[in-house]
Amino acid sequence: MSRGDREASSGILKHSMRDNYAELGVEEYYRRVGATYRNPHFPGVRSCLFRWMNAWWECERSNSPSNGFTVFDMACGSGEATLAVLEWWHLGRRAFDESQLPNSSDPGLTIQQAAILKRNANKFVRPPPIVSESPRPTILAADPFTAEAYRARTTLGCSSLSFSEIAEGGLSDLLSSSQGENNSGDETADIIPDTPTIDMVICSFALHLIETPSELFALLWELSMKCKWLVIVAPHKKPDIKDGWGWSKWNVETWSECPMTESKGELLQERVHCRIYRSLNL
Known part of the structure; x- marks a missing residue:
């Protein structure tokens, strides 16, 4: 080919x-x-999201691991963010299962093996052990152009909601319909909590495509009313998010609020940038 x-x-x-x-x-x-789209920057997206999920889990969820969480993959493409989150969860579950096995004899690492592991430390971020009681994350997804590619690659459902439709309140309908689907049928299906709050919205390589500040403000304000965390993955540091738009910027390293213009605490993996914001309305 x-x-x-x-x-x-x-x-x-x-x-x-x-x-x-x-x-x-x-x-x-x-x-x-839309039907065949793939993001060529997936390795960087995956690495950024693994680092974010590790920090979030340690600081926010490690004391309540049995509670489920909901992720909204907005402008989801062919599911790069969804696949990264689900892989992170599965590897965390596997790490827990392996930690429960009887210890086997370990001859130790050679100097050469230790050096290789050190060189590769930044290339693969290991998720923390996730206890067996922790349910699989609930994934919501929307994209007006690539829903077909998303469904084919992830086998999960995908809405066709656009940015403007989400800004006008369309996310409420998506939450309601998904809750109804999950509460009927398979008892092992992921359950969305009664309170229609999304733990995090991830937007990968798309938010900078919004053309005007007024459109961006309308979308972000609406999201801040329903989502606790905003995770922006992009090939650069755009778009600019202003004070008063419903979000505070978050330093992942110190796990604290920081000025909107500060770059410390952002994630950068394989030329992919990841910025985190926390809702001021939840």
């Missing part, structure tokens, strides 16, 4: 996304590639 064929099969018409957007416009580009 030629490079051009590979790019086409992964939803890339031209190597530069900037060229794609300039020639076709954002909406038309995703209409054309």
Whole structure:
């Protein structure tokens, strides 16, 4: 398969996304590639989200691991964020199961093996052990262009809600419909709590595509009324989020609020940036 064929099969018409957007416009580009879209930056997205989930779990959830949590994958693409979160959870569960096994004899690491592990420490972030009582995270997803690719890759449901529809309150309907689906049928299905609050909304490589500050404000304010955490994954530090938009910026390293303009405590993995915000309305 030629490079051009590979790019086409992964939803890339031209190597530069900037060229794609300039020639076709954002909406038309995703209409054309929506069914086959793949984010080529997935390794960086995965690493950033693993680091975020580790910090969040340790600081927020380690004392109540049996409580479920809900993630909203907004503008979900083909499910890169969803796959990362679910992989993180499965590896955490496996780590717990392995920790319960009888200790086997360990001959120890050679100097060479220890050096390799040290070099690779930043490439693979191990999730903490997650106890067996912890339910699988509930995933909500929405994308007006790539829902087909998301369903095919994750086998999960996906709404077609757009940014503007979410800003107008569409997330409430998604929460209600998902709660109804999960509460009927399979008793082992993930259950959304009675209070319609989402633990975190993750937006990967999409929020910077909103064209005007007023549209961005409307979306973020609405999200701040329903979501505790906002996780923005992007190839750069855009968009700019202002004070008074319903969110405070969060330093992941110190686990504390920080100025909106401060870059300390942001995550950077394989040229992918991850910024965290905490709702001021919940």
